[in-house]
Amino acid sequence: MPPVLSISNLKVSFSSDEGPIGAVENLNYSLNANQTLAIVGESGSGKSVHALSILRLLPPSPYCKTEGEILFHGKNLLDLPIKEMRKTRGNKIAMVFQEPMTSLNPVLTIGEQIAEPLMIHKGKSRSEALKEAARLLDRVGIPDAKRRLSNYPHQFSGGMRQRAMIAMALSCNPEILIADEPTTALDVTIQAQILELIKELQKEFQMAVILITHNIGIVADMADQMIVMYAGRAVEAASMTSLFKRPSHPYTRGLLSAIPSPDSKKDRLESIPGRPPDLKNKPRGCPFAPRCPEVQARCWENDPPSFDLGDGHLSNCWLLEKQ
Amino acid sequence: MTTEKDVFHLEAKNLRKLFSVKEGFFGHPKAIRALDGISIGVEKGTTLGIVGESGCGKTTLGRILCLLETPSEGTILYDGKEVQNLKGKKLKEFRREVQIIFQDPYASLDPRMTVSEILREPFIIHGEWKNDGQTRLLKLADKCGIAKSHLSRYPHEFSGGQRQRVGIARALALNPKLVVCDEPVSALDVSIQAQILNLLKDLQKELGLTYIFISHDFSVVRHLCDKIAVMYLGKIVEFALADEIFSNPQHPYTEALLSAIPLPDPEKQKQRSRIILSGDIPSPLSPPQGCSFHPRCRYAEDSCRRDVPLLKETSPNHQVACPVLPLDRAKISP
Ligand SMILES: Nc1ncnc2c1ncn2[C@@H]1O[C@H](COP(=O)(O)OP(=O)(O)OP(=O)(O)O)[C@@H](O)[C@H]1O
Ligand SMILES: Nc1ncnc2c1ncn2[C@@H]1O[C@H](COP(=O)(O)OP(=O)(O)OP(=O)(O)O)[C@@H](O)[C@H]1O
Ligand code: SF4
Ligand SMILES: [Mg+2]
Ligand SMILES: [Mg+2]
Numbered sequence: 001m002p003p004v005l006s007i008s009n010l011k012v013s014f015s016s017d018e019g020p021i022g023a024v025e026n027l028n029y030s031l032n033a034n035q036t037l038a039i040v041g042e043s044g045s046g047k048s049v050h051a052l053s054i055l056r057l058l059p060p061s062p063y064c065k066t067e068g069e070i071l072f073h074g075k076n077l078l079d080l081p082i083k084e085m086r087k088t089r090g091n092k093i094a095m096v097f098q099e100p101m102t103s104l105n106p107v108l109t110i111g112e113q114i115a116e117p118l119m120i121h122k123g124k125s126r127s128e129a130l131k132e133a134a135r136l137l138d139r140v141g142i143p144d145a146k147r148r149l150s151n152y153p154h155q156f157s158g159g160m161r162q163r164a165m166i167a168m169a170l171s172c173n174p175e176i177l178i179a180d181e182p183t184t185a186l187d188v189t190i191q192a193q194i195l196e197l198i199k200e201l202q203k204e205f206q207m208a209v210i211l212i213t214h215n216i217g218i219v220a221d222m223a224d225q226m227i228v229m230y231a232g233r234a235v236e237a238a239s240m241t242s243l244f245k246r247p248s249h250p251y252t253r254g255l256l257s258a259i260p261s262p263d264s265k266k267d268r269l270e271s272i273p274g275r276p277p278d279l280k281n282k283p284r285g286c287p288f289a290p291r292c293p294e295v296q297a298r299c300w301e302n303d304p305p306s307f308d309l310g311d312g313h314l315s316n317c318w319l320l321e322k323q
Numbered sequence: 324m325t326t327e328k329d330v331f332h333l334e335a336k337n338l339r340k341l342f343s344v345k346e347g348f349f350g351h352p353k354a355i356r357a358l359d360g361i362s363i364g365v366e367k368g369t370t371l372g373i374v375g376e377s378g379c380g381k382t383t384l385g386r387i388l389c390l391l392e393t394p395s396e397g398t399i400l401y402d403g404k405e406v407q408n409l410k411g412k413k414l415k416e417f418r419r420e421v422q423i424i425f426q427d428p429y430a431s432l433d434p435r436m437t438v439s440e441i442l443r444e445p446f447i448i449h450g451e452w453k454n455d456g457q458t459r460l461l462k463l464a465d466k467c468g469i470a471k472s473h474l475s476r477y478p479h480e481f482s483g484g485q486r487q488r489v490g491i492a493r494a495l496a497l498n499p500k501l502v503v504c505d506e507p508v509s510a511l512d513v514s515i516q517a518q519i520l521n522l523l524k525d526l527q528k529e530l531g532l533t534y535i536f537i538s539h540d541f542s543v544v545r546h547l548c549d550k551i552a553v554m555y556l557g558k559i560v561e562f563a564l565a566d567e568i569f570s571n572p573q574h575p576y577t578e579a580l581l582s583a584i585p586l587p588d589p590e591k592q593k594q595r596s597r598i599i600l601s602g603d604i605p606s607p608l609s610p611p612q613g614c615s616f617h618p619r620c621r622y623a624e625d626s627c628r629r630d631v632p633l634l635k636e637t638s639p640n641h642q643v644a645c646p647v648l649p650l651d652r653a654k655i656s657p
Contacts, residue, residue, distance in 0.1 A: 014480070018472070043484025043512045098483045101430040142378075144606035147353075150345050155355075158426045158506065159377025159539075181483065184509040185426070187376050187539035188583035189600050214512035217584070258513040259542075268524070269546060271517035278472055 002074065004208045005054075005176055006030035010068035012046070012053050020065075021279045023049040025232040027068075029225075033175070034202060036209040038219040038240075040255065041229030042276050047212045048098055050229075051178045055089050056080075072176075091121040094174035096182045098212075100161035104153040110137070111149025114168045121172050136167035139197055141190050159185040166194060173205045180212045195222055216259055220244070228252045231276050231287040234306075238313035248315040250292045286318070294319060330403060331364030332533045333388060333421070333501055338362070338397035340383055340557075344608075355607045357383040358394070359557035365501075365550075368527065370534040372544040372565065374580070375554030378607070381537045382426055384554075385503040388535065389423045390414070419449055422499040424507045426537075428486040432478040438464075438489050439474040445496040460496075467492040468518055484511045491519060495526065501533040508543060520547060541584050545569060550640075553577045556605055556615040559634060563641040573643045575620045575650060614645070622647050 012024040024046040031037050039047050049058065056077065058064045070077040072093065077085070097103040105113060114136060115129035124132065130149060137145035140163040153161055162185045169177060177198065183191040195218065201207055211222060219226060219240070226243050228236040228251065236249040247253045254272040274291035277283060285300040286292070292299065299318055307320040340358040345351070357380045365371040373381050386392040388399060390407065399407050401417065409417055425431035432441060442460050446452040464474060467488045478486055487507070494502055504523070508516040520543065526532050538544050544551060544565070551568045553561040553576065561574040572578045579598040600619045605611050611618055617627040624647055632644040 041512065043515050044482040048482060099427060099429040101427050141604055143604040144608050147606075147608055148344075155342065155344055157378045157382060163377070185377065185506065185539075187374070188541070188580060190377050191539075192583050214516070216513070255512070255514060258517045268521055269517035271521065272514045275468065275470060278470065280472065 001032060003030035003032050003071075004073060006069075006071040007054075008069045008071075010050065010053065010066070010070065012049050012058065012064065012066050014059075014064050015062060016280060019280050022232050022282065023279060024053065027234055029227060029234070029237065031176070031208050031210065031225075033206040033208050035225065036202070036211055036223045038223035038226040039210065039212045039229060040214055040216060040219060040226065042231070042251075043214075044276060044279075045229040046232040047229055048180050051095060051180055051210065051212060054178065055093060055095055056085055057089075057095075087121070090117045090169075090174075091172045092174055093176045093178065094169040094172065095178040096162075096165050096169045096180060098180040098184075100158070100165050100185075101153065103165065104161060106153055109150050109152055110156065110164050114149075114164065114171060117168065118171050132171065133167070136171055137164065140164075140167045141193050159187070159190065162186060163190075163194065170197075170201060173201070174207060175205075176208045176210065177201075178210045178212070181214070182211070183213075183215070183218065191218070198222075216256065228255065231282065232279060233287070233316070234314075235288065235317070236313075236315040237306075238309075238315075239311065242309075242311055242313045246309070246313075248309060248313070248320055249288075249317045250294050250319075251288050252315075254291075254293075286316075288317075330367075331400065332367040332402065333535070334364035334400040334403075335384075335388060336362050336398045336400070338384070338387060338394045338399075340380070340387060340392070341395045353608055356557055356610060357607060358387070359610070361397075361554075361557070361559060363552055363559060363562070365533055365535055367533055368531040369549040370527070370536055370547050372548030372551040373535065373537045373554060374539060374541065374544055374551060376556075376604075377539070379554045380557045380607075381554060382505055385423060385505050385535065385537055389421055389503050390417065391423070415449075419497055420500040421503070422494040422497075422501070423503040424491050424494045424505060426505040428483070428490045429478065431490060432486060434478055437475050437477055438469065441478075441489060442474075442492055442496060445493060449497055451497065463492050463496055466522060467495070468515060484515060487511060488515075488519070498530060499532070501535070503535045503537070505537045506539070507536075509538065509540060516543070523547065541569075541581065553580070556607060556610055558615065558644065559642075560616065560644045561642065562634065563643075567641050571641075573637060573641070573648055573650070574616075574645050575622050575647075576616050578650065622650055 008028050010024055010027040014021040014023060027050055041047055052058050053066050054070055066078060111130055111133050114133035118124045118129040118132055134146040134149055142148060142160055142163055166182055183194055202209060213219060223240050226240055227234045230251050236252045247256055258270045272291055277287050285302055286304050289295050289299045304316045304318045306314045306316045308314055338358050338361040342355040342357055343352045344355055361384060375381055387394050398405055406417060446456045469488050469492060491507055508519050536547055548565045551565050552559050555576050561577050572581050579600050582598040605615050613629050614627045614632050617623040626646050632646050634642040634644045637643050
């Protein structure tokens with residue numbers, strides 16, 4: 001079966017006074033129906049920007065430039081006429097945004113906002129759409145859903161807003177759901193419920209899911225594939241099992257050891273010392289070199305290509321060259 | 324915990340908060356009971372964790388404690404003195420000493436100001452900019468993981484985690500004495516999360532800061548907190564030393580919460596048994612009678628459906644609001 005989504009050589013950059021900011025560089029992956037891809041990585045590594053580029057929600061050129069190919073059922077979304085794009089967005093490809101308040105309209109009620117895509121894309125009447133909105137809100141665990149349709153976003157708690165957005169994204173049964181940190185504001189029990197719901201809908205509608213998160217616990221439970229991003233690029237990509245069995249990039253290993261464990265208490269948490277590179281003038285060589293505990297002489301000189309460790313496990317690190 | 328027992332740095336007594344919302348599109352206003360009789364205190368130099376389900380009132384409690392919202396009922400004591408009616412200079416002084424890191428970083432940062440303007444503001448408001456303001460600002464930004472080249476940029480040019488760090492830096496700018504941290508690290512990747520949590524810990528050691536730390540993430544809470552209060556639908560259902568909560572959770576809701584923490588390992592995750600709560604999540608528009616957890620509780624008895632359980636001490640430093648203790652776990656296991 002051909003993939004639903006296939007991204008190749010995706011590059012996104014923003015212009016600034018001091019030169020272009022390379023937010024995403026050379027990203028490649030493909031995603032099948034009914035599959036879940038997890039994207040984890042450093043804050044500022046380009047996870048959200050990559051997601052916004054799929055939906056063409058980034059600021060216009062020349063301030064922001066997107067290059068490469070984003071094929072949705074074989075059609076390049078980057079070339080799609082605006083009108084077609086509007087029909088796709090929120091309907092065939094839906095997104096849960098990282099910060100609910102940026103995408104909820106403060107002057108419209110929650111009910112109106114969930115009902116809107118149903119009226120636009122599915123041709124439902126207002127009252128049908130509102131009924132459906134109540135059902136969706138209920139499924140994401142908002143008690144008394146029907147009575148809360150008339151609330152405004154500021155009358156919802158942080159986690160309730162996040163769930164309202166999830167309801168909105170799921171309303172049209174999208175083929176691809178992009179969930180950008182969908183459960184950061186949710187406690188574990190509701191988190192589990194939402195993830196179950198996503199899994200159910202995935203089965204029912206063969207939905208493909210891109211799950212952006214820094215909660216590796218969630219990833220372990222949900223995803224088939226995982227990409228680890230650092231400074232705008234994928235530094236490791238593998239199936240879930242392979243990645244946990246042999247995390248191969250030093251950044252991935254650092255990330256895994258920084259997870260605070262619920263069953264022990266340490267005085268200090270592990271962190272990866274240092275900062276990610278300035279995306280405006282990235283140094284030569286491996287972008288992780290300045291922070292890498294295993295850095296070697298050549299890391300400073302040449303950017304490591306991606307090495308195939310078998311079974312589609314890819315990693316960009318010189319240490320892996322000979323294996 | 325080193326401080327005297329009975330003097331709280333910040334204390335709330337019997338807080339209640341009702342919000343009025345319209346019910347249905349044409350309906351009459353109805354009250355949401357966001358806080359329902361909360362009494363809690365935090366000792367100087369310690370960290371109090373507040374955990375609980377989404378919508379249970381954590382943010383509302385945090386905002387009321389910072390005097391950003393008025394309670395419908397109840398009192399707030401700062402250093403033993405009532406503060407909810409403070410005005411003018413006294414209020415300004417309170418605001419300087421008591422800071423909050425907001426849950427939603429985007430909504431709390433002015434989109435028209437650059438990061439350096441945002442961070443300069445507190446110094447200017449409190450007349451501390453003068454000579455060394457700029458130096459202090461740079462040091463602060465650095466400590467919070469904000470790159471120098473980011474200072475001239477606007478909030479929308481940042482990633483979620485970068486914005487959150489700006490919010491953290493702003494709260495810490497003037498060396499506050501108490502900080503309410505509302506989900507301060509949930510938008511951050513684990514490595515930066517660790518850096519920020521370590522920073523909060525260092526500042527506490529250095530300056531004797533007091534924290535009220537709101538989070539859903541038990542593993543984060545555990546690393547930082549001395550005591551933990553578990554909230555459910557506007558009430559505290561369990562309150563104990565942090566280690567106690569983990570080693571000896573007593574309220575059925577706490578038990579379920581702990582069992583649902585995702586483990587960062589697919590093998591371990593598959594093996595454990597999770598308590599998935601079923602039953603209706605109660606609504607603050609019409610809270611159930613008796614214990615508000617009873618519709619989802621595996622242990623509920625008749626009295627739970629009838630009487631509101633009060634917080635009772637089950638052992639020193641451990642309070643629980645549940646009448647069926649100790650839980651008979653054998654009874655319910657499948
Ligand atoms: N509108 C913009 N203008 C300029 N730079 C931007 C803009 N949006 C994002 N960036 C930059 O692009 C980089 C990638 O940002 P992105 O939001 O994708 O990060 P992220 O991986 O989602 O991080 P987080 O985990 O913190 O959400 C960041 O360095 C950010 O500062
Ligand atoms: N300004 C408001 N007007 C009306 N209702 C409100 C308002 N603020 C909060 N509420 C309601 O009060 C209850 C508690 O909200 P609060 O934001 O304190 O929850 P929370 O525990 O912080 O949740 P979360 O973990 O999702 O952030 C919710 O039912 C919410 O809808
Ligand atoms: S290529 Fe070198 S610097 Fe980069 S991650 Fe590998 S060892 Fe570290
Ligand atoms: Mg992001
Ligand atoms: Mg909140």
